[in-house]
Amino acid sequence: MSESSSSGDNYEAKLSDASSTVAQFEDERRGPIHRIQHALHVTPSLVPLVVLLLSIAIFGIALGSKFFSPFALTLILQQVQIVGILGAAQSLVILTAGIDLSVGAIMVLSSVVMGQFTFRYGLPPTVAIMCGLACGTLCGFINGWLVAKMKLPPFIVTLGMWQIVLATNFLYSANETIRSQEIEEAAPLLQLFGSKFNVGGAVFTVGVVFMVLLVLVLAFVLRHTAWGRHVYAVGDDAEAAQLSGVRVDKVLISVYMLSGLICAFAGWALIGRIGSVSPTSGQLGNIESITAVVIGGISLFGGRGSILGMFFGALIVGVFTLGLRLLGADAQWTYLLIGVLIIGAVAIDQWIRKVSV
Secondary structure, three states: OHHHHHHHHHHHHHHHHHHHHHHHHHHHHOOHHHHHHHHHHHOOOHHHHHHHHHHHHHHHHHHOHHHHOHHHHHHHHHHHHHHHHHHHHHHHHHHOOOOOOOHHHHHHHHHHHHHHHHHOOOOOHHHHHHHHHHHHHHHHHHHHHHHHOOOOOHHHHHHHHHHHHHHHHHHHHOOOOEOHHHHHHHOHHHHHHHOEEEEOOEEEEHHHHHHHHHHHHHHHHHHHOHHHHHHHHHHHOHHHHHHOOOOHHHHHHHHHHHHHHHHHHHHHHHHHHHOOEOOOOOOOHHHHHHHHHHHOOOOOOOOOOOHHHHHHHHHHHHHHHHHHHHHOOOHHHHHHHHHHHHHHHHHHHHHHHOOOO
């Protein structure tokens, strides 16, 4: 009797040890590192926001009032307005686990259409602008149709579209630049996004206001509408989204069309930014938009990230560019630091993806 009682006690002791071991394992999963990982998974824009605030603080300490002046801070917004608008277009596509290498070319072609339709064909600027917006949307539709219906890889489709649009741009414009003075005299509406206004010493442009409003509207739409949830679902797992009733093809085509339309608005903003219509402008738009997206914490694998994160990423690039310029540093340091940020952002994304929700 005592032996059975002893064995029973031993068995209970083992169960107690096992349960304490399990409890200890669960505590490890709830440790501070796991909580940070989970927080970043839920709020991916947190990392770029922290990096942005730190970079502002560092350059603010190093440069003082020269950096913290209203003019300098709003200059950053002016410098990143094109990248921010293009980044919004790129973000939509990358959220669906795709990529768009043609955003910069579509932007420039749309601006050329606006300029040429006004000065070559004599159309009213309003009509010419509408034609430019339609051109960007059409390019986006072709991208989306090839990806959704023909099941071609987004990288290949948009790489080909980039070359086609770039060639069309130069052939159609005959490499002709419409100068700022001509636009100011005959069609000032084309330069609307470059119009400036002063608020307490800070100089803003219509392009900056448009960029901020675009980011806020897209952030709301992606988080609080059925279409936005479908975009994330397609990027996370297209097959699962299809099985759950999401019309994946329709979502993809709408995303690429909206991306093309936003690129066309970027083309309108580009005219306001540089003052002229140039077929050679905006050549780095593709790379700069992807840079803002990656630094902004949007996963290249799709299904995770936010437009606000992209906006913070674009601002980070602007802060580094202006800060290093004011410090008198070589411009190559900007590229070096941005390259480090890109690799670091991808590494953090891979680490965050390991979290189990």
